[in-house]
Amino acid sequence: MKSNLLKKRMMGTILGLSLLVGIGVASSTTVQAQWPNRDSQREQIRRQREWEREQQRRRQRDYRNDDWRYNNRGSFDLRQTALNAGYNEGIKEGRKDRRNGDRFEYRDEGDYRSADRDYSSRLGNRELYRQYFRQGFANGYGDGYRGY
Numbered sequence: 187m188k189s190n191l192l193k194k195r196m197m198g199t200i201l202g203l204s205l206l207v208g209i210g211v212a213s214s215t216t217v218q219a220q221w222p223n224r225d226s227q228r229e230q231i232r233r234q235r236e237w238e239r240e241q242q243r244r245r246q247r248d249y250r251n252d253d254w255r256y257n258n259r260g261s262f263d264l265r266q267t268a269l270n271a272g273y274n275e276g277i278k279e280g281r282k283d284r285r286n287g288d289r290f291e292y293r294d295e296g297d298y299r300s301a302d303r304d305y306s307s308r309l310g311n312r313e314l315y316r317q318y319f320r321q322g323f324a325n326g327y328g329d330g331y332r333g334y
Contacts, residue, residue: 264309265318271304272322279323280330292327 275297283290292298301316301323309315 261310264311264315267304267306267309268315268318269322272301272319272324273326273329274322275303276323276326276328277330277334278326280327280332282330283327284331284333290328290331292324295323295327298323298327 276292279292279295279297282288297303298320301319302312303319305312305315305319
């Protein structure tokens with residue numbers, strides 16, 4: 187009789203301990219899921235700072251090369267004027283073609299071919315202006331044709 191009682195107590199104790207160990211393991215994985223590995227957070231922060239430093243270096247390099255860039259690629263005013271004028275004309279033509287049920291084709295538009303709306307000689311190179319105008323026109327036409 188004593189051996190049965192002793193067996194029951196031992197089994198109860200083992201069962202209780204295994205239950206406590208199981209709860210401890212389960213709660214440990216829950217805590218780890220809530221708090222990701224700190225090393226991975228540190229790695230992400232390190233990568234973010236490295237990326238920011240690289241962006242800063244690029245901005246500084248571009249700033250030093252501004253004279254070269256603007257002399258060879260046109261001024262900011264030329265680019266913005268051309269892109270804005272092209273986009274505005276393109277969106278009008280795209281909406282008109284959509285409304286009339288015409289096919290999606292911006293290259294046959296007169297404004298796209300001439301590409302000199304709002305051009306002024308003070309802006310600089312006419313051919314560069316045309317390139318930017320056509321880029322803006324194509325973007326605007328697509329947006330207008332899609333209904334934006």
